[in-house]
Amino acid sequence: MINFKYKIRLIPETTGEREMHLYGHEIKRGERKTVILPVSNDISLEVICCCGERPGKTLVLTSGVHGCEYVGVETLKRLSNTLEPKKLTGNVVLLPIANPSGFFEAAKRVVPEDKINLNRAFPGRKEGSLSSRIAWVIEHALYPAADFLADLHSGDGDEALRPLVFFPVAGEEKVNQQSLSAAKVLTVPYRVRSSAKNGLYSWAVQQGIPAVLIERGGMGLWSEAEVRDCEADVYALMRFLNILEDRNDIPQENEKQQEVTAVVYQEAQHTGFWYPEIHPDDRISKGQLLGRMENSSGKIIQKVIADFDGIVLYHNTALGIQRGELLVAYGRI
Secondary structure, eight states, X not given: OOOOOOOOEEEEOTTSOEEEEETTEEEETTOEEEEEEEOSSSOEEEXXXXXXXXXXXXXXXXXXXXXXXXXXXXXXXXXXXXOOGGGOEEEEEEESOSXXXXXXXXXXXXXXXXXXXXXXXXXXXXXSOHHHHHHHHHHHHTGXXXXXXEEEEOOOTTEEEOOEEEEESSSOHHHHHHHHHHHTTSSOSEEEEEOOOSSHHHHHHHTTOOEEEEEOOOTTOOOHHHHHHHHHHHHHHHHHTTSSOOTTSOOOOOTTOEEEOEEEEEEOSSSEEEEEOOOTXXXXXXXXXXXXXXXXXXXXXXXXXXXXXXXXXXXXXXXXXXXXXXXXXXXXX
């Protein structure tokens, strides 16, 4: 039987030193330590804890919720080895791969064992299917640690997108505002209002934790430039939380970042062939044809028409699309 009574907390020692405690492990001030969180007999989550030399806030970073979204995974893999705890005021907790089997099997969007989208599995269940159990472990192991949480994503293997950050509008006002303030210091060109409640970051918001979801990269690819930009965003969050105290590099709001106030997520009404007429970051006009679905005879079975003037955020690049899959997301600026 797995003992799930774990929580990160700072405990004063008799010497005056403080330590981070996670799942029975102690991480001393200025130390980096890897902690294994069992989920099932075959699946565990590897968490890297960087306990700062001085006490402060804790930033929790997650990635790899979806198996083919690589920029965040590579970013956190690198940071887990390069962050210097002795330079931190506070703590950074990294979960580079939240969906291990999905990542190593290159499974689009789902946990292979149960075919469930992990980002739709929150809140989790201790005795549920694998995706639900992963969600449960993340909730009970990482949420209690977090003063702020950032979940890193990309477009999946069949999605092209422009970098953006989702920030919550479905939490308590204070939590929403803290999340929005953090989103504004990121390098991404767009910030998007989100009313989601059942994802890794959005369920954290429902528990009173300020959080954002950052999207960068896509189509099952990653690049050095994208990883560098993602690292820059992580460092911006660390400075925002005063985990890195650099008076010469105080995070400023990204004045070029634009807020997307309304978003349409257009799904396929039928299974068929998808022919997009747009690309990410394209400006679109009300009434414009964004793409069409055809059957095997070439008959048009669905047209996607813009409801308003706006910007294309991301779209599906696959030729074959199943009913209910996302075709395109566009928003009003």
